[in-house]
Amino acid sequence: MISPFQIIVLLLIFASLIITSLVLASKNEIRFNFLVWSLIILFVPFLGSISYLIKHYTSSKTNTNNLAS
Secondary structure (H helix, E strand, O other): OOHHHHHHHHHHHHHHHHHHHHHHHHOOHHHHHHHHHHHHHHHOOHHHHHHHHHHHHHHHOOOHHHOOO
């Protein structure tokens, strides 16, 4: 059985995932793209957050490589 402490820890991890995704999206996206990503993150929280984090970290690596060369 899941204890109340485990539920609180999972909710904190879930909330930090959503907040991190929204903060990164607000800093890195233009207005319309941010609106789309924030709606995805808020309406499909777990998948939206994970997909934005994957998009952010894969695209930031290619951007830094393009700037260096």
